[in-house]
Amino acid sequence: MTPPAEASRKDLIAALDIGSTKVTCVIAQGEGAEGMRVLGVGTYRSSGLRHGVVVDMDATEAAVGSAVDAAEQMAGTRIERVILGVSGAQIRAHRLNAEVSVAGHAIQAADVVRVIDSASAALREAEDKAGVDSVPIHRIPVGFAVDGGAGVKDPTGMFGETLSVDILLATAAPGPVRNLETAIQRCHLGIESLVVTAYASGLACLVDDERDLGVTVIDMGGGTTSVAVFVEGYVVHVGVLPIGGQHVTNDIARGLSTPVASAERLKTLYGHAMHAPSADRELLDVPLIGEDEEGQTNQVPRSMLTQIIRPRLEETFELVRDHLETAGLFSAAGRRVVLTGGASQLNGAREVAAEILQRQVRLGRPLGLKGMPDAAAGPGFAACAGLLRYGMMGVPFDRGLDRFRKPFANPDAGANRAPRATSRLGRLGQWFKQNF
Ligand SMILES: Nc1ncnc2c1ncn2[C@@H]1O[C@H](COP(=O)(O)OP(=O)(O)OP(=O)(O)O)[C@@H](O)[C@H]1O
Ligand SMILES: [Mg+2]
Structure with missing residues (x-):
């Protein structure tokens, strides 16, 4: 090292x-x-x-x-x-299209920033009208068009009258x-x-092929399950659902009248989301709530854990499916799903995801x-x-987003969020190379 x-x-x-x-x-x-x-x-x-x-x-x-x-x-x-x-x-994803005039000159990095800024301004205006307040988190261009000709990956150096961008804007409460x-x-x-x-x-x-062909990442945490959809190399959607591994643990604690710590242990050591005939014969010692360590335990078949775990996992993936359908992305999001997050390690999670989402599912590691x-x-x-x-x-367009953020009541809050010394424009070309 x-x-x-x-x-x-x-x-x-x-x-x-x-x-x-x-x-x-x-x-x-x-x-x-x-x-x-x-x-x-x-x-x-x-x-x-x-x-x-x-x-x-x-x-x-x-x-x-x-x-x-x-x-x-x-x-x-x-x-x-x-x-x-x-x-x-409360992460929200917005897909927007914005357009600016470039009056026939060669498009420069500043024009790209201008069209992206105009998308941010349009979202701010729409939210102001609707009485919604949010903090901008991401601005990720999904594609550019010059004079209506779509499919432009990097517009810098091209000539035209108008430059438009299709962009993912992510905001939070x-x-x-x-x-x-x-x-x-x-x-x-x-x-x-x-x-x-x-x-x-x-x-x-993710590997490059997955990002190109279309893939949904489902990060299964303790209190949240968050999703990101990648298509043709870039991220097109993000969202968060308030359900996670802690719900499974709490279900076990409630269902078996056992302390949360023991439910967590049972889940990680013996939990399985898929039924196996042998699990009916295997008995687990389950400490009861209110008893000390040496106290009374209950013996329950291992299959009972599955009966508790499986419905919660099914619900989680059904919520993910509904979320993607509402975003209009369920069909477009490709044939593959990658599960990450601590809760993806639950035995059988991959199989349940494949069943509910009807996708090829693999577990992801960094x-x-x-x-x-x-x-x-x-x-x-x-x-x-x-x-x-x-x-x-470095996503250059995510820098300096404070300009689109309403100040909090205390203007010092967020003051440390200074951009790095590297200039936003200087990083632009590098970003195009890496992302398209
Ligand atoms: N081996 C395992 N089998 C089953 N579940 C596991 C295993 N290891 C960890 N978990 C579960 O993973 C969850 C924690 O995941 P993770 O560390 O990704 O969450 P987090 O980042 O702290 O939470 P969040 O992202 O929701 O805010 C816990 O609910 C825990 O029970
Ligand atoms: Mg997490």
């Missing part, structure tokens, strides 16, 4: 994923064109969130502080800003974003970018990160790995 003391702080990227069950911070250093080496990882149990939304500021702050401290100690360096994953903040930002500011950290976690998980786990400890290389850490990848590739 590169000695941390030699790591130039400029090259360091730090990702922070504040999940409903764990907070993880990963510090990495860029290596070559697209490579990254992990220098430090810290993960800490999270108890201050529900469905990805902060409900206890002190607990969230404490968990963030502990995870960041541990990552900093391991990396031997301190960080100032993080790329932050958001999953529970202001309150939950502000609470996340406050927890982070209390830890003396700034936010470099906000990134929807399912999008990040896709960046970490790819291409050097130096990631084994304990943090599983699907529960996909989002964090993707946040690092997002930081490496």
Whole structure:
């Protein structure tokens, strides 16, 4: 591993994923064109969130502080800003088309920024009219057209009268974003970018062919299940559902009258979403609520766990299917699904997803990160790995989004969200190369 003391702080990227069950911070250093080496990882149990939304500021702050401290100690360096994953903040995806005049001159990077800015302004205006307030998170161009000729991947250098863009704008609810930002500011950290976690998980786990042919990433967390759809190489939709692995655990606790901790243990050790005849004969010792460790236990057949787990998983994937259908994407989203997130490790989750969604389903793991400890290389850490990848590739149009954000009542909030020194325009060409 590169000695941390030699790591130039400029090259360091730090990702922070504040999940409903764990907070993880990963510090990495860029290596070559697209490579990254992990220098430090810290993960800490999270108890201050529900469905990805902060409900206890002190607990969230404490968990963030502990995870960041541990990552900093391991990396031997301190960080100032993080790329932050958001999953529970009422994420909404908007597909818009905007057009600007380019009056016959060669289209420049500034024109591309102008048409994308005009899409953001149009959304702001529509939301103002509808009395909706939101915080912009992503602006990802899905395709350009010059004089109506669609299918243009990079319009810079082309001539025409009008430039239009088909774009994905993702927004979040202001309150939950502000609470996340406050927890982070209390830890003396700034936010470099906000990134929807399912999008990040896709960046970490998908191979190019999947992104080109069409794939849906389903990140199954503790309190949320988030989705991102990739078609023809780029992300076209993101969304979050307030259901996750904790629901399965709670169902087991309720169904077997056992403490939540024992339900969690039963789920991860013996849980299976698919029926197996042998599971009727296998008996499990289940501690009863209110009994001490040595106290009374119940013996239940293992198949009973399946009877509890399966309906909840079916419901989860039915909600995902409904969500995609409402977004008009269920048919367009390709034949493949990749499951990530800690809860995707539940035995049989892949099979239930395949049955309900009628897709080819595989489990995803973060790819291409050097130096990631084994304990943090599983699907529960996909989002964090993707946040690092997002930081490496830089989505130029996501920078400076504060211009489209209404100030919070306290104008200092979010002040740390300064763009990195690298200029937005300078990164544009690089982004086109990487994304189309
Ligand atoms: N081996 C396993 N089998 C089944 N479930 C598991 C396993 N390991 C972890 N889980 C479940 O994964 C969930 C946590 O997943 P993850 O760490 O991705 O969530 P999170 O990022 O903290 O939460 P969220 O993204 O919803 O805010 C928990 O509900 C846990 O029970
Ligand atoms: Mg998560």
